Amino acid sequence: MSAIQIKDLTFVPYISETELQKLISDVAQKINSDYKGKEIIFVGVLNGVFMFASDLIKQIDLNCQVSFVKLSSYHGTETTEVVTELFGLVESVENKHVIILEDIVDTGITIEGLYHHLLSQNPASLEIGTLLFKPDKYTKDVPIKYIAKSVPNEFVVGYGLDYDGFGRNIPSIYQLKA
Ligand code: IMP
Ligand code: MG
Numbered sequence: 001m002s003a004i005q006i007k008d009l010t011f012v013p014y015i016s017e018t019e020l021q022k023l024i025s026d027v028a029q030k031i032n033s034d035y036k037g038k039e040i041i042f043v044g045v046l047n048g049v050f051m052f053a054s055d056l057i058k059q060i061d062l063n064c065q066v067s068f069v070k071l072s073s074y075h076g077t078e079t080t081e082v083v084t085e086l087f088g089l090v091e092s093v094e095n096k097h098v099i100i101l102e103d104i105v106d107t108g109i110t111i112e113g114l115y116h117h118l119l120s121q122n123p124a125s126l127e128i129g130t131l132l133f134k135p136d137k138y139t140k141d142v143p144i145k146y147i148a149k150s151v152p153n154e155f156v157v158g159y160g161l162d163y164d165g166f167g168r169n170i171p172s173i174y175q176l177k178a
Contacts (some may be wrong), residue, residue, distance in 0.1 A: 002172060003177060004150075004170070004174060005045060005133050006157060006163050006164075006166050006167045007143065007163065007164060007166060008064040009174075009176060009177075010177040011156075011157055011158075011167075011175060011176055011177060012090065012161075012175055012177050013172065013174055013175075014156060014172075014173045014174055014175035015117070015149065015159075015173040016140060016172050017171050017172045017174060020055075020131075020148075020159060020172060020173065021055065023103050023131075023148040024055050024056050024059070024131070024148060025059060026106065026146050026148070027056060027129060027146050028056055028058075028059035028060055030146060031056075031060060031062075031099065031129070031146065032059075032060060032061050032062060035062055035097060036062070038062065038097050038099040039062065039063045039064065039096070039097065040062055040063075040064045040065070040096070040098070040099055041064065041066070041096050041098050041099075042064060042065070042067065042098075042099050042100075042101055043067050043068070043069060043093070043099070043100050043101065043114075043118065044066070044067070044068045044069075044100075044101040044102075045069060045070075045071055045100065045101065045103070045111075045114065046068050046069065046070045046088075047067070047070070047082060047104050047159060047160070047162070047168065048102070048103030048104065048160045048161050048162065048168070049068075049101050049102055049103045049131075049140060050160050050168075051159050051160040051168075051171075052101065052131040052136060052148075052159065052160055053068075053101050055065070055066055056129070057147065062142070065077070065096075066083070067091065068088060069086055069087065069088050069114065070085035070086075070087040070088050071087070071110050071113070071114060072132065073088055086104075086113070086114065086117065087118060092121055093121050093123045093126075093133070094121050094122050095116055095122070095123070095124050096123050096124055096140050097124050097125045097128050098118055098123045098124075098126045098127070099127050099128070099146070100114060100115065100118070100126070100127070100128045100129070101128075101129050101130070102128065102129070102130040102131070102163060103130070103131050103132065103159075103162065104112070104131060104132040104133070104134070104156070104160050104161050105130045105133050105144055106137045106138070107137050107138065107139050107140070108139055108140030108142060109140070110141075111128060111130075111140070111142060111144075112140045112142050115128065115142045125154070127143075127145040127146065128142065128143070128144045128145060128146070129144075129145065129146035129147075129148075130144055130146070130147055130148070131148045131149070131160075132147075132148065132149055132151050132156065132173075133147045133149070133150045133151070133169075134149075134150070134151055134153050135150050136152065136153045136171050137153050139177060148153070154175050154176055154178075155175070155176040156175050156176070157173070157174050157175050158170035158171070158172055158173045158174045158176065159171060159173050159175075161173065
């Protein structure tokens with residue numbers, strides 16, 4: 001595999017398809033064992049999560065439901081002001097075991113809003129699973145229970161993750177060339 005160009009940026013191979021599938025199988029096995037005998041509902045955060053959610057959920061052998069939300073966060077006029085809007089509100093998760101699925105948790109701003117929104121509906125339990133996690137950037141207290149891989153603070157694309165809307169179709173993960 002060699003470097004690829006997306007718009008003005010060059011990216012180099014970072015996590016292969018084989019490694020991705022191994023990391024995802026490990027998470028699926030943990031979930032299958034932690035929730036044995038229970039029913040769960042996955043709430044995936046679009047758009048980035050579509051490939052991870054698909055590959056993970058195929059390996060879940062529990063009774064489960066699958067739902068998706070779309071969140072958009074943007075900075076307001078003040079640099080510290082972040083507005084998060086939620087689209088495609090899920091059915092009530094009251095008394096359900098909920099696992100939120102994300103492609104990547106960076107600062108945690110996106111996931112924090114959804115976490116508290118779902119928590120207010122009194123789920124039986126609420127956890128977060130993410131394909132990638134950037135521990136150096138994370139600023140929140142919300143616990144991230146399932147992390148397929150922690151990564152350094154470098155921009156990545158592929159396997160659902162985008163640069164300016166492009167690159168989501170790449171089957172493995174690439175990192176911005178230094
Ligand atoms: P957070 O709200 O700062 O945690 O950012 C999470 C969202 O930002 C993710 O769901 C992604 O959509 C996007 N994001 C963060 N880091 C990256 C990256 O390295 N590549 C692509 N998207 C990213
Ligand atoms: Mg995302």
